[in-house]
Each structure stands twice: as structure tokens, then as C-alpha cells.
Amino acid sequence: MTGGRSGGVVARSLSKHYGEGNTYVQALSEAGFEIQPGEVVALLGPSGSGKSTLLTILGLINPPSSGWLSIGGQEVIRDGQIVGNANIIRRRELGFVFQRSNLIPFLTAAENVRLVLELDDVPGREARQRARDIMEALGVADRADHLPAQLSGGQQQRVAIARSLIHQPSLLLADEPTASLDKELGRQVMQLFRSAAKDRGAAVLVVTHDQRALDLVDRIFEIEDGVLTVGSEGVAAHSTPGGR
Amino acid sequence: MNLAIRDVRHDLSRFVLTAVGLGLLLTVVLAMTGIYNGIILDATALPDSFGADLWIVQRETRGPFAELSRIPAGLEERARSVPGVAEARTYVAHTIQRDLPDGSPVRFMAVGLSWPDDRGQALPIVAGRPIAQPHYEFLADRSLGLPLGARIPLGREVYVVVGITDGLLASGGEPAAFFTRSDAQKIQNETSNESLRLERAARSARIRESELGRDPELLRFSGAATSLIPAIGPAPVAAVMLNLAPGASEASVRATLEAWQDVSVYSQEEQRALILGGVVEKTRRQIGLFRGLLVVISAILMGLIIYTMTVDKIHSIALLKLLGARRTVILGMILQESLLLGGLAYGLAVVLGNVAFDLFPRRVVVGNEHRLALLLVVALISVMASIVGIKKALAADPNEVLAG
Ligand SMILES: Nc1ncnc2c1ncn2[C@@H]1O[C@H](COP(=O)(O)OP(=O)(O)OP(=O)(O)O)[C@@H](O)[C@H]1O
Ligand SMILES: [Mg+2]
Numbered sequence: 243m244t245g246g247r248s249g250g251v252v253a254r255s256l257s258k259h260y261g262e263g264n265t266y267v268q269a270l271s272e273a274g275f276e277i278q279p280g281e282v283v284a285l286l287g288p289s290g291s292g293k294s295t296l297l298t299i300l301g302l303i304n305p306p307s308s309g310w311l312s313i314g315g316q317e318v319i320r321d322g323q324i325v326g327n328a329n330i331i332r333r334r335e336l337g338f339v340f341q342r343s344n345l346i347p348f349l350t351a352a353e354n355v356r357l358v359l360e361l362d363d364v365p366g367r368e369a370r371q372r373a374r375d376i377m378e379a380l381g382v383a384d385r386a387d388h389l390p391a392q393l394s395g396g397q398q399q400r401v402a403i404a405r406s407l408i409h410q411p412s413l414l415l416a417d418e419p420t421a422s423l424d425k426e427l428g429r430q431v432m433q434l435f436r437s438a439a440k441d442r443g444a445a446v447l448v449v450t451h452d453q454r455a456l457d458l459v460d461r462i463f464e465i466e467d468g469v470l471t472v473g474s475e476g477v478a479a480h481s482t483p484g485g486r
Numbered sequence: 487m488n489l490a491i492r493d494v495r496h497d498l499s500r501f502v503l504t505a506v507g508l509g510l511l512l513t514v515v516l517a518m519t520g521i522y523n524g525i526i527l528d529a530t531a532l533p534d535s536f537g538a539d540l541w542i543v544q545r546e547t548r549g550p551f552a553e554l555s556r557i558p559a560g561l562e563e564r565a566r567s568v569p570g571v572a573e574a575r576t577y578v579a580h581t582i583q584r585d586l587p588d589g590s591p592v593r594f595m596a597v598g599l600s601w602p603d604d605r606g607q608a609l610p611i612v613a614g615r616p617i618a619q620p621h622y623e624f625l626a627d628r629s630l631g632l633p634l635g636a637r638i639p640l641g642r643e644v645y646v647v648v649g650i651t652d653g654l655l656a657s658g659g660e661p662a663a664f665f666t667r668s669d670a671q672k673i674q675n676e677t678s679n680e681s682l683r684l685e686r687a688a689r690s691a692r693i694r695e696s697e698l699g700r701d702p703e704l705l706r707f708s709g710a711a712t713s714l715i716p717a718i719g720p721a722p723v724a725a726v727m728l729n730l731a732p733g734a735s736e737a738s739v740r741a742t743l744e745a746w747q748d749v750s751v752y753s754q755e756e757q758r759a760l761i762l763g764g765v766v767e768k769t770r771r772q773i774g775l776f777r778g779l780l781v782v783i784s785a786i787l788m789g790l791i792i793y794t795m796t797v798d799k800i801h802s803i804a805l806l807k808l809l810g811a812r813r814t815v816i817l818g819m820i821l822q823e824s825l826l827l828g829g830l831a832y833g834l835a836v837v838l839g840n841v842a843f844d845l846f847p848r849r850v851v852v853g854n855e856h857r858l859a860l861l862l863v864v865a866l867i868s869v870m871a872s873i874v875g876i877k878k879a880l881a882a883d884p885n886e887v888l889a890g
Contacts (some may be wrong), residue, residue, distance in 0.1 A: 294888055303808065303884045332810030340888060346802045348496030353487055360487050361811045389496075417888055 249315025250445040251277040251300070251413050256309035256319075258295050258468075269295040270306070273470040275463065277445040279412070282436050284456055285449045287465035293449045294417060296465065300447065301336055301415050302328040314412030333362040337406030337444070339416040344402035345390040351401045352377065352386035358409045376404045380434060396427040400434065407438050414438065416448040425454050432458040489806075489815070490822035493799060504791055505827055509834030511784050516839045516860055518777035520850030522770060527851055528655045529766045530758050532597075532662055535609050535654055536577070538727035539736065541752045542743060550577055550724035551657055551757070552764040557749060559723045562600070568742050570734030575600035576723040578667055580674050581660055584640060592638075594630055594663045595656040598670030598723075606649065606664045614649035620666055625649040627661035640673045657761060659848070671721050686710070781863060788871040792824050796875035800882050808884040820875040821868075828868035832861055 258270040269292045277283050287293050298304040300311070302324055311319035313335050318325055338344075345354045356373035360366070377383040380400045382393075390398055399419060406414055416435065420428035432448070432455035439446045448459065456462065462473040494501045533551055541550075542557065542565060549555020559576060566574040578598035585591050599606055605616040606625045614634045617623045626632045626647045636647045645665070654662040665673065690708045693699050730736060736753070743751045752760065762770070796803070803816055836857055843850040 298885060298888060301808070303888070329810040329812060332808070334810075336810075338808060338887075344805075346805060348493045348799070348802070349487075349489075353492070357487070358809050361806075361809060361815060366487070 249312065249412060250279045250281065251275075251447075252312045253300075254310040256296070256299055256306045256311065258292075258299060258304070258306045268468050270299070270468045270470070273309070275470065275472045277413075277447060279443040279445055280439045281461065282432075282439045282446040282448065282459045283461045283463055284459040285447055285463045285465065286451075291465045292468040292470075293465060295468075296470070297415050297417055297447070297449060300413065301338060302331055330362075333358060334409060335412045337409070337411035337414040339399070339402050339406045339414070339419045341418040341421045342395075342398075344405070345398060347390050350387050350389055351382060351393065351397075354390070354401060355404045355408055358405060362409065372408055373404070376408050377401070380404045395422055396430070399423060399427070399431055403431065403434050403438070407442060407444070410442055411444055414444045414446045416446070416450075418449055418451065420450060420452045420455060428452055429455050429458065431455075488822070489819040490826065493795075493802075493819065494823060494826060501827070502830075505830035506834060508784065508788065508791075508827065508831035509838065511780065511787070512831050512835035512860065512864065513838045513842070515777055515780045515784065516835050516852060516856070517843065517846070517850060518773055518780065519856050519860070520839070520843055520852040521846070521848055522773045522777065523851035523853075523856070524849035525766050525769055525773070526762060527653070528659065528849055529657050529761050532654045532656065533754070533757050533761065535651075536575070536727055537608055537729070538575070538754060539730045540728040540739065540743070541577075541754070541757050542726040542728065542749045543724070543752065545748050545750050547750065548760050548764060550579065552760045555724050556722040557724070557726065559720045561726050561749065562723070564746075565726050565728055565743070568739060570731055570739045571728050572731040572734070573603065573729040575604050575727045576667055577725040577727055578670055578674075578723045579656070579662075580670075581656065581658070582640070582673065587639065592630065592632075594626070594661045595658075596670045596673055597662050597664050598667030599664055601666035601668070606651075609651050609664065610653065611649045612652045614647070616649060617664070617666060618648070621669055622646060623648045623666075624669070625651055625664040627651045627654045627663065629653075629655065630661040630663060643669075643672070645669070653849070655849075657766065667723070675721065781867075785867045785870060788824070788828065788867050789874040791827065792820065792871040792875040793878060795823060796820060796878045800878070801886065803879050803882045804884050804886045807882060808887050813880075816879050817876050820879055821872040824868040824872035824875065825865070828864045828871075832864045835860070 253276070254274050256270060256273040257268070260267045260269055273296060285293055285296065295304075299306045299319075300313075302318065305324055306319065306322050308322040309319060310317075310321070313331065316331075316335070318331055318335075345351075346357070349357065352370075352373050355377060356369040359369040359372065374383065374386070377386055380403060382397055382400045382404065385393055385397055385401070390401070393401065402419075414435065420431050423431060435446050435448060436458050438444055464471045464473065542561060543549040544555040544557050547553055547555045562574050562576050565571055576598065579595050581593065581595050583591060583593040599617065601617070601620050605618065607616040609616075609625065611625065612628065614625070617625065622643060622645050624645050624647060626636075626649075628650050632638065632647050634647055634650060637644050638647070639645075651662070651664070656662060686709050690705065693705060693708045698704055728739070730739060740751050743749065806816055839852060843852060
């Protein structure tokens with residue numbers, strides 16, 4: 243199902259430049275796109291092309307120089323300014339997965355997963371239950387009380403995905419989440435994003451260099467020198483008709 | 487879910503070891519405070535124990551505790567006749583170091599009491615009784631280590647410990663022992679038979695060579711004991727202590743005494759001020775300075791520890807920010823860890839102090855008010871140290887998480 247949420251992500255004319263004069267870099271120019279709830283999009287581009295820049299703008303980590311953005315039907319950036327409390331939007335609307343070092347080393351897997359809920363004052367009982375459920379779904383429930391250092395790379399990544407999904411975000415951002423995994427695990431992780439998008443109605447944007455998993459995404463965005471090219475209906479739409 | 491406790495638990499041994507180190511430092515701070523208090527108490531316990539209202543001492547001296555004072559023993563009678571004076575007692579004291587029969591040295595201050603009015607009944611006697619005979623009995627301070635009933639030869643006599651006092655020391659730290667005045671003076675002045683004989687012979691020889699030598703009566707006395715020579719008065723005393731009659735005016739008694747040309751008069755308060763201002767002032771200041779320095783060192787150390795603890799988890803802090811944690815969550819974690827560290831160190835210092843301070847050679851006096859003061863200081867240090875960490879944490883950039 244792709245319902246339950248309206249909005250997904252709508253970006254209009256997002257631009258970002260760094261520096262002045264000699265050091266001026268146009269890292270992102272006039273990017274505009276929509277990602278529907280339940281849609282998985284891969285962001286491809288060479289090194290230095292502006293992938294991370296776009297991700298940090300969507301994640302409200304760095305503001306753009308100009309542009310407009312809405313997440314989950316809620317306006318979050320207007321005229322290059324973050325509208326409202328970025329912390330609350332991150333706690334409720336955004337999920338993050340990175341290449342590695344996703345987890346807090348002094349918290350157990352289960353504590354890492356329910357952290358986002360506790361930061362948003364969800365009662366402990368409910369947070370625990372929801373953490374149990376999502377870890378069950380991702381197959382890491384039996385590692386709930388382990389510290390991150392006691393988990394394999396793949397397990398760590400699945401715990402991080404559980405953490406990024408537990409609060410049912412509108413937008414899930416992932417920066418090369420499969421880079422430290424072998425091919426099989428990489429595909430598994432992409433598959434998890436896919437199910438998350440389809441089951442929970444999240445819009446998913448995955449930065450990847452990993453050609454092996456591109457058949458699992460709905461659309462591909464390409465970026466070069468800060469210029470974003472939005473692909474039409476993607477590969478997965480054909481290979482697995484109707485989604486899952 | 488408490489982040490501070492989980493972070494601490496994650497590297498518990500390091501945290502505990504740090505707390506132990508800091509705790510030892512705080513123990514020394516507490517010991518310094520205790521020694522400081524002990525010095526003041528030790529220095530004033532003896533003068534306070536007599537409960538005198540006024541002290542008469544040799545003119546222009548700060549005696550008898552801060553410096554030597556010698557006044558004629560007859561002043562006791564003269565002072566007693568002043569209107570408003572209820573009681574007059576002499577004070578004599580001198581330090582003695584002798585070997586016990588078993589060869590171990592004892593060092594103490596022999597204090598002479600005004601027998602029979604003063605038998606030491608006002609002193610803090612914790613075992614035994616006051617002196618009951620004019621001779622050969624004495625009270626020893628507990629710190630002297632002599633048991634009740636111990637028989638100690640001093641000079642040509644043997645003296646028995648009949649009572650034990652607590653916490654009465656001379657300003658130099660020697661324990662006090664209380665004898666009747668005549669015993670105390672006897673112990674001080676008693677010399678060997680040979681030196682007595684030589685002294686008397688020398689005295690006779692001097693007289694024989696002078697005009698005075700023609701008087702056979704004088705010549706006969708010159709070879710006798712000093713106390714038998716009428717021209718030579720009784721041994722001087724250090725001071726005379728006065729107690730005023732109920733309702734008597736201290737000012738008028740003082741005015742009378744100060745008219746005497748040969749003495750100075752101090753109230754008990756002035757006597758305390760002389761002792762604290764003179765004898766122990768330097769020690770006191772030195773220990774106070776040392777203690778202040780240790781507090782500063784503890785603060786710097788704690789700031790460094792909290793700073794490194796924050797740096798060690800800067801990635802986690804950046805991640806927390808990325809996940810949308812409120813500022814208060816991150817600041818609270820650092821502040822709580824700092825207070826936990828300070829609290830643990832403080833607890834250790836108090837417990838260790840309770841055990842160890844009794845073993846110190848000098849008196850260490852630590853009251854609840856001193857523990858409370860240290861607690862406040864530690865709380866302040868903890869908060870200040872956490873500010874160092876918090877500044878670092880606030881600068882943590884969520885972009886660092888993306889950078890891996
Ligand atoms: N803080 C910054 N200050 C100045 N220039 C920056 C800054 N961050 C990024 N840039 C520049 O912006 C451009 C885009 O960088 P970005 O990090 O988005 O690339 P990327 O596509 O993520 O590359 P990679 O695949 O290597 O991670 C680069 O030219 C980079 O040098
Ligand atoms: Mg990048």
C-alpha cells in the first residue's frame with residue numbers, strides 16, 4: 243500500500259552555492275522534483291557532483307541558498323529558509339541511514355531503534371513495543387540487547403534501517419547505505435528500503451554508486467556538477483510490475 | 487532511557503577509575519580542611535580549658551602561649567584582693583622531653599595547677615579523676631599515650647597518672663600533662679645532685695670573695711638550698727588567671743590591673759586572637775592556600791575529563807542532533823555525567839575521610855558543615871566542568887555523521 247500519507251516530497255528550484263569569488267562553487271542549481279509516498283528513487287552521480295549537498299538540504303541539516311521544499315505535505319523550506327522547528331521535523335518526518343557509524347555505540351540495538359521515539363516523548367512502553375515489532379520485521383529482534391560493536395555490518399545496517407523507519411517518516415534519506423556491504427547484503431538492504439516504502443508509505447531517496455541494486459528502485463535521478471536530471475518511470479516499475 | 491547512565495555504563499571501569507582519582511584529590515582537600523580546623527582547635531583547646539576571664543602576664547609580652555612570660559608568683563595574692571575578682575590561679579608550663587625507663591622518649595608540656603583550688607576538675611577528663619594529693623599525681627593527655635595508673639619517674643620522684651584528658655596540646659603540638667604547681671616547678675628545676683653541689687659551691691665562693699663574705703650568717707646560707715635563702719623569692723610563674731565574681735565589671739577590674747606597672751592584661755578572647763594571629767597564623771594561611779590550590783587543580787582536572795569524555799562521543803552527539811534531539815537532551819547528558827562524576831568522587835572522599843582521618847598523626851576535624859561546603863564546591867566544579875564539554879557539544883556538526 244502506498245496510502246496513509248499524502249504529499250511525499252516536493253522540491254522547487256533548490257539551489258546551493260558555497261564560498262565567494264575564487265572559491266565560489268555552485269553545488270546544486272535549480273533542482274526541482276517530486277517523490278511520491280511509497281516511491282524509491284536512486285540518486286546517481288560522480289564524486290563532487292552534489293549528492294550529499296542535496297541530501298543535507300532535504301534532511302534540513304544545511305539550508306539551501308534558495309528554493310522551496312515540502313515534506314509529507316508540510317512546507318519546510320520557503321525562499322531558502324527553514325520554516326518551523328527543524329528538530330521536530332527531523333524527529334517526525336525524516337529518517338536517515340548512512341554508509342556506516344549509524345548507531346550510538348553506548349546504546350543497545352533496541353535502544354538505538356527506539357531513540358527517535360523517546361526523543362519525541364513517545365511513552366516508553368509504546369516505544370519498546372514498536373521497536374520490538376520493527377526489529378522483528380527486519381530480522382534483528384534476536385540482537386535487541388547487543389551493543390553495535392557486537393553486531394555484523396549487515397546487522398548494524400538493518401538496525402539503522404529499523405531506527406530510520408520506526409517513527410514512520412515521510413522521507414527516508416540514505417547516503418550510500420550499501421557501500422560497506424557485499425553484493426548479497428547490499429541487495430537485501432535495498433529490498434528493505436523497497437518494502438519500507440511500499441508498506442509504510444515513505445518516500446525514499448538513496449544515494450548510491452551501487453549498480454547491482456538499481457533494478458530495485460522505481461526511478462533514477464542523476465546529478466552532474468549540481469545539475470539534477472530527473473528520470474522518468476524507472477527500472478523496478480518494469481521488472482516488478484505493480485510493486486509489492 | 488537515560489543517555490548519561492548508558493554512556494557511563496559503556497565504559498564503566500574508566501569512569502570509576504577517574505572518579506577514584508578525583509575522589510582521592512577531594513579526600514586531600516577534605517583533610518586539609520580538617521587539619522586547618524584541627525590546628526585552630528589544638529592551639530586554643532588548652533587556653534580555653536581553664537575557663538579564665540582574664541590573663542595577667544609579664545608587661546609588654548604576648549604570653550604565656552604566644553611567647554614566654556614571667557611574673558612573680560605573689561601576683562596571685564595581689565590579684566585576688568582586687569574587687570570583683572572571684573578567683574585567681576597561677577599558670578606555669580614548660581616543655582619536657584625525657585626517656586621512660588623502657589628507653590622510649592616522651593615529650594610533653596608540664597602545666598602547673600594552683601593546688602588546692604585547681605585540681606584539674608574543669609579540664610576535659612575522659613578517664614580517671616582530678617588530682618587528689620598535693621604531690622606525685624598528674625593528669626596526662628590521651629595523645630601522650632600513657633595508661634591510667636602508669637608510674638613515670640621524672641627527676642628524683644615517681645609520678646602516677648590518675649586522670650586522662652582529651653585534646654589538650656601545647657601550641658607546638660606536644661601533649662599537655664597537669665601537675666600541681668610545686669610538682670611542675672620541681673620537675674623543671676630539679677637538677678642532678680652533682681650540679682646542685684657545684685652550683686652551691688660556686689655561690690659560696692662568689693660571696694666569700696666579696697664584701698658580703700664577711701657575714702658568717704650569709705656564708706652559711708650561701709651553701710644551702712636556693713629556696714632556703716630569704717633574699718631569693720619563690721620561682722616566678724608564667725601568668726595568673728582570673729575569674730570574675732558574678733555581676734562584676736570586667737572593665738573596672740581591667741582598669742585596676744592595668745594601673746600596675748609590671749603586667750599586661752588580656753581577656754580570653756584577646757588571648758585566643760594572640761594565639762591564632764601569631765603562633766598558628768602562618769601554618770593556617772599555608773594550609774588554606776594549599777587547599778585552595780587543590781580545589782583549582784580539581785576543577786581544571788574535572789574540566790579536562792569532561793572535555794575528553796565529550797570529544798570521545800562527539801560522533802554520537804552529532805548523530806543525536808541529526809535525529810532531532812533537543813539541545814536540553816544533549817546538555818543534560820553532559821551535565822549529568824559531570825555531576826555523577828563529582829558526586830561519586832565526593833562520596834568516596836567522605837567515606838575515605840571517615841576511615842583515614844583518625845589515622846593521621848595530627849588532629850583532623852571535619853564536621854558536617856565542612857562536608858556540606860565541599861559538596862557545594864564539588865557541585866560548582868561539576869557544573870563549570872560540564873560547561874567546557876557543553877561548549878564542545880554545541881559545536882558538533884551533524885554533517886560529520888554524513889562524512890562518516
Ligand atoms: N562545506 C563546503 N564548502 C565548500 N564547498 C563545498 C562544501 N561542501 C561541498 N562542497 C563542494 O560542493 C560540491 C558538491 O559536494 P558534495 O559533497 O555534495 O558531493 P558528492 O556528490 O556528495 O560527492 P561524493 O560522491 O564524493 O560524496 C563539491 O564540489 C564540493 O567541493
Ligand atoms: Mg557525498
